[in-house]
Amino acid sequence: MNCLICFDELQVGDTWFSFLLPTYTKAVCAHCDQTLQRIQGVLCMCCGRMQATSSSESEVMCEDCRTWRRLADPLRCNRSLYIYNDEMKRHMNRFKFRGDVAIATAFGPELRALFWHSFRDYTPVPIPLSAERLKERGFNQSEVLADLLQVPFQPLLARRHTEKQSKKSKWERMNTENPFFLSNEVVRGKKYVLIDDIYTTGVTLRQAASILCKYGAVEVAALTLCRG
Ligand SMILES: [Zn+2]
Ligand SMILES: [Zn+2]
Known part of the structure; x- marks a missing residue:
């Protein structure tokens, strides 16, 4: 081996x-x-970011998430496995941009363990790529990660092609047009967990979550490989 x-x-x-x-x-x-820098210790109860606190408090919420909550956050919580450090950037580069799908299987056991620990009664929904991006890349990295969970996932969402809006703040981006739309029926009252490679600002995941909530999901969370 x-x-x-x-x-x-x-x-x-x-x-x-x-x-x-x-x-x-x-x-x-x-x-x-x-x-691989694993995310552990005291985490923000919402976004799963590691918190620099020595307290044994289990209910900590970061400043960002307090703001999201004031804006009626559609995302219940996020949990990520690894910190997006330089090595992880290289691994992700191989995975996403050079098509080395095999490297993702290295993360399978831990991703599955986190799913069973935190999201066992949720149905996985991979974050889609736009048709243009899918054609360019040849595969959707989020579907590869969802596959690693070894439970049936639901491709409920599709995505319009949009330009990167890096000049806008995350709060502003949340109010721009949502690139996601429903491609399959949401089961009313069901809990869904979005699967993606990286949690960066959390805007993309929240835009996707808001669509699922709008069409009847009772709760939407996120499971991501890395935390930016
Ligand atoms: Zn947070
Ligand atoms: Zn090695």
């Missing part, structure tokens, strides 16, 4: 975990594993 990130042969010490828990096979060598 080889490491899914650097392709070096895995040493016995790297895979001991798999003898104990066959469903949690380590697919990454010890060196690559060290480059």
Whole structure:
């Protein structure tokens, strides 16, 4: 077996975990594993960002999320696995822009574990790409991640092609035209969890969540691989 990130042969010490828990096979060598910065400790109860607090308080909310809440936040919460550090940027670059879909499978076991821990009664909904972007890239990275959960997901959303609006603040962007629209029926009263690669400002996920809420979802959360 080889490491899914650097392709070096895995040493016995790297895979001991798999003898104990066959469903949690380590697919990454010890060196690559060290480059993954896991999100842990005290988190913002809403967006899942790590909080610099030594208190043992379990209900902490970051400044950003307090503002979202005042604006009637459609997103219940977000949980991410890893910090979007330089190494993760390189991994994501290989995955998204060079089409190395195999690297994503390295994150499968932990992504599944987080799904079962936090979102077991939610139906996964991958964030779609616009038709233009899908043609250019050849695959949707969010669908690849949703596939890794090994539970049926629902492609409920589609997306219009829009230009990047980086000059606007996130609060302003929330009020611009929503690029998402419904492509399949939302089941009324159901809980959905949006799947995406990165939580950056949270605007994209909130725009998608607002559509699902509008059409009857009782609750919408997000599960993302990385936190910017
Ligand atoms: Zn490696
Ligand atoms: Zn927050």
